[in-house]
Amino acid sequence: MEHYDYLIVGAGLYGAVFAQEAGKAGKRVLVIDKRAQIAGNVYTKEVEGIQVHQYGAHIFHTNDRTVWDYVNRFAEFNRFTNAPVANFRGELYSLPFNMYTFNKMWNVVTPEEAAAEIERQRSAAGITEPKNLEEQAIRLVGTDIYEKLIKGYTEKQWGRPCTELPAFIIKRLPVRFTFDNNYFNALYQGIPKDGYTALVENLLGDTELRLNTDYLSDRERWNAMADRVLYTGAVDAYFGYRLGTLEYRSVRFETETLDIPNFQGNAAVNYTDRETPWTRIIEHKWFTFGKDREGRELPKTVISREYSSEWKPGDEPYYPVNDEKNGTLYQSYRALAEKEERVLFGGRLGEYRYYDMDQVIAAALERSRAELG
Numbered sequence: 001m002e003h004y005d006y007l008i009v010g011a012g013l014y015g016a017v018f019a020q021e022a023g024k025a026g027k028r029v030l031v032i033d034k035r036a037q038i039a040g041n042v043y044t045k046e047v048e049g050i051q052v053h054q055y056g057a058h059i060f061h062t063n064d065r066t067v068w069d070y071v072n073r074f075a076e077f078n079r080f081t082n083a084p085v086a087n088f089r090g091e092l093y094s095l096p097f098n099m100y101t102f103n104k105m106w107n108v109v110t111p112e113e114a115a116a117e118i119e120r121q122r123s124a125a126g127i128t129e130p131k132n133l134e135e136q137a138i139r140l141v142g143t144d145i146y147e148k149l150i151k152g153y154t155e156k157q158w159g160r161p162c163t164e165l166p167a168f169i170i171k172r173l174p175v176r177f178t179f180d181n182n183y184f185n186a187l188y189q190g191i192p193k194d195g196y197t198a199l200v201e202n203l204l205g206d207t208e209l210r211l212n213t214d215y216l217s218d219r220e221r222w223n224a225m226a227d228r229v230l231y232t233g234a235v236d237a238y239f240g241y242r243l244g245t246l247e248y249r250s251v252r253f254e255t256e257t258l259d260i261p262n263f264q265g266n267a268a269v270n271y272t273d274r275e276t277p278w279t280r281i282i283e284h285k286w287f288t289f290g291k292d293r294e295g296r297e298l299p300k301t302v303i304s305r306e307y308s309s310e311w312k313p314g315d316e317p318y319y320p321v322n323d324e325k326n327g328t329l330y331q332s333y334r335a336l337a338e339k340e341e342r343v344l345f346g347g348r349l350g351e352y353r354y355y356d357m358d359q360v361i362a363a364a365l366e367r368s369r370a371e372l373g
């Protein structure tokens, strides 16, 4: 029977970066994945010349020069900058919250006027020490923006009232007193011109790969094949859910190809009211400025409506629910994981973390250094 230095469970970004580094260090590596394709949730597939983000939109952004240089060795990135639009009952607002948003909301013109309006609303709400997402949001942007652009979207996205959600979720979103519509505070940003699947393919290089291969249902056999295992699946599933189930939010996509060139004029439109059942619509062609790889205008368009739902076993897990209850349960699983001598746990599911792609890569590189020297 063949023998490997490392068995990597999961061909997503974390696993692929580790596979790349382990290969470079001269290790024998086998990657397995239960899905029929590589790239985990960054998987993209070409439809009508358009790279469709099959498991939700992924926009690469980072402040970490090392990570940016690293990914650029494996893919050519374009200069896409995320500038979503919020649709609240037909009223359109710029995101993230910036001078365009404040002007549309209150007719204010200067940063000073905008700050004064936010301060007025914050004081009226009497918030000093924010204890939850609602209070944090009102403290940052006042009650009007909270009511129109945050409350409905967040409650749809997380399936919980904003008063029961941790404040840090909203800290991802910048608030700017400038006219900068760039959603991310990142020095580097872009989309791989050939899609994320090609990026992951290049990371994997000639690493041995087996798809449609489930680790957990036959783990003794797989464990016997390698000295060490890097497991990037769900940590609670690894332990047979013996301490309980970690909660996730899941997402369902309704994707359609439309015989028109332009549906919404932007890659992302967030529907921030409570009544619209989807959270956002992604129009994938705008990630590449409406053009194919050769720079030709694309005649059709592909859109995905995104519906957030509670995860139940069997569904695809997307977002870890980082509230106190789940955080505590994860810590107990982590203690178990640390006792598994031959097995490393990594990535969004293995570490139960709301990881951005650049953080996944940084973490996988760090782990590679620690592990491979």
Ligand code: UDP
Pocket (backbone or CB within 6 Å): 086, 095, 149, 150, 151, 153, 154, 157, 169, 170, 172, 173, 270, 272
């Ligand atoms: N959010 C919001 N309104 C928006 C967009 C985001 O209130 O129009 C909040 C919401 O709570 C969300 C969080 O900000 O969960 C983070 O949003 P982000 O777009 O970073 O989430 P992701 O793209 O990872 O789903």
